[in-house]
Amino acid sequence: MKADINNFAKKINIKVKNIELLKNALTHKSANKKSNNEKLEFLGDRVLGLVISTKLYDLYPNETEGVLDKRFAKLVNRNTCSTVAWSTGIKDFIILGDRKKKITISDEKILSDACEALLGAIYIDKGFDYASKLILNLWDNEIKKSTKTILDSKTELQEYSLKKYKKLPVYKVISFKGPKHNPIFKISVSIKNSKSYFGMGNSKKEAQQGAAKNLLKFIKRGNQ
Numbered sequence: 001m002k003a004d005i006n007n008f009a010k011k012i013n014i015k016v017k018n019i020e021l022l023k024n025a026l027t028h029k030s031a032n033k034k035s036n037n038e039k040l041e042f043l044g045d046r047v048l049g050l051v052i053s054t055k056l057y058d059l060y061p062n063e064t065e066g067v068l069d070k071r072f073a074k075l076v077n078r079n080t081c082s083t084v085a086w087s088t089g090i091k092d093f094i095i096l097g098d099r100k101k102k103i104t105i106s107d108e109k110i111l112s113d114a115c116e117a118l119l120g121a122i123y124i125d126k127g128f129d130y131a132s133k134l135i136l137n138l139w140d141n142e143i144k145k146s147t148k149t150i151l152d153s154k155t156e157l158q159e160y161s162l163k164k165y166k167k168l169p170v171y172k173v174i175s176f177k178g179p180k181h182n183p184i185f186k187i188s189v190s191i192k193n194s195k196s197y198f199g200m201g202n203s204k205k206e207a208q209q210g211a212a213k214n215l216l217k218f219i220k221r222g223n224q
Contacts, residue, residue: 044120
């Protein structure tokens with residue numbers, strides 16, 4: 001363990017009854033295949049989703065479901081969860097196996113999973129209201145940023161292709177490598193009359209977003 005789990009609780013100003021539950025939330029499966037944070041991450045993901053969707057519903061009463069969904073997706077995706085996790089200093093407290101010694105900001109999946117597992121543990125230990133307050137505090141800056149609707153690259157490319165060609169973009173998995181807990185996907189995308197553009201990421205969705213972003217850059221420059 002990199003540091004005392006109690007120190008992490010103090011760092012983010014939470015009081016827990018069951019410190020072992022918090023320890024479990026910070027245990028990556030590389031350290032313990034049987035007792036790790038996967039189930040808590042599953043639960044925390046749902047708690048986060050409910051809290052954020054409720055907050056957006058209250059903040060934007062006049063917006064459509066589609067716009068709310070875009071805001072929601074931006075707030076709960078891996079990138080945002082890992083950014084929030086990094087800001088808490090959680091990297092110094094995640095328990096890893098011997099093969100990986102140091103967590104960097106690029107370890108989005110590890111950070112995001114630990115963050116969601118933490119929320120699951122807090123929900124079990126302290127209840128929904130306490131977990132909700134913690135989430136809204138940790139996500140405060142990200143929620144404020146949500147005042148701008150940011151259309152993700154994949155959606156933007158899809159809308160462009162449908163409008164211009166009446167056809168969806170075509171995505172293809174080019175390669176898949178790396179360990180199961182940290183895979184690397186390489187995916188291509190093309191639309192009618194375009195070359196293939198590529199993106200890489202720890203998930204198919206992330207790689208697709210990267211590929212779509214690269215194709216959009218060329219479209220906006222006036223060529224494909």
